[in-house]
Amino acid sequence: MARRLFIARHGETVFNAAARMQGDAPHTPLTRAGFAQADRIGRSLRIHLGPRPDLELWASPSGRTLQTLAIVAEHLELDWKGVRTDNRLREMDMGAWGGRYYRDIFAEVGEFVDRSSSFFRLQPPGGEWYDDIAVRLQAWLGEHASAARDRLVIMHGISSRVLRGLVTGAPQRPDCRAPLAEALPQGSVVCIEDGVETLVHLGSGGHGASAASPTA
Numbered sequence: 001m002a003r004r005l006f007i008a009r010h011g012e013t014v015f016n017a018a019a020r021m022q023g024d025a026p027h028t029p030l031t032r033a034g035f036a037q038a039d040r041i042g043r044s045l046r047i048h049l050g051p052r053p054d055l056e057l058w059a060s061p062s063g064r065t066l067q068t069l070a071i072v073a074e075h076l077e078l079d080w081k082g083v084r085t086d087n088r089l090r091e092m093d094m095g096a097w098g099g100r101y102y103r104d105i106f107a108e109v110g111e112f113v114d115r116s117s118s119f120f121r122l123q124p125p126g127g128e129w130y131d132d133i134a135v136r137l138q139a140w141l142g143e144h145a146s147a148a149r150d151r152l153v154i155m156h157g158i159s160s161r162v163l164r165g166l167v168t169g170a171p172q173r174p175d176c177r178a179p180l181a182e183a184l185p186q187g188s189v190v191c192i193e194d195g196v197e198t199l200v201h202l203g204s205g206g207h208g209a210s211a212a213s214p215t216a
Contacts, residue, residue: 042075095127
């Protein structure tokens with residue numbers, strides 16, 4: 001990687017709060033807690049980078065990432081309209097599980113998430129797996145390997161773990177056939193430079209699947 005890469009996870013959404021499977025749904029709005037988490041991302045990056053940093057803004061095309069980015073850009077005094085989106089930065093496609101309550105999926109297939117690591121034990125029917133995400137993210141990285149500016153990417157819980165794993169050179173996990181960084185709460189930000197990851201801000205949100213009780 002030519003420059004620093006900042007990777008942030010969007011704030012809490014209405015689907016997160018309701019323990020519904022979100023995946024690559026195009027728009028599930030932020031909750032008030034989610035907006036507060038986005039505010040804290042912005043404040044942390046402002047302290048770290050100062051006003052008007054020379055920073056490329058990237059996001060998946062999901063509404064929740066763009067909402068988060070709009071707040072962050074305001075803190076940094078950057079033009080939100082300058083954001084570049086790429087569908088390869090989207091969250092895992094949850095297939096037939098998309099939009100469903102975690103408790104209903106649990107009732108059908110049992111414990112499908114390792115709650116200690118927020119790792120899916122089963123591939124969603126008709127959906128993606130971790131190696132599918134790695135392929136598209138590796139293609140995105142390859143296209144921008146010679147980037148001359150620092151970048152901020154606002155994305156998602158699972159896809160950001162794969163991207164962080166790729167950039168830091170994490171070993172491929174045999175159970176998911178992809179490199180996978182540790183889970184971080186919603187609203188977290190890391191900086192990766194020369195393959196080394198540093199935590200900029202630890203968010204206050206949940207960990208996604210591991211935080212969703214099947215009985216909620």
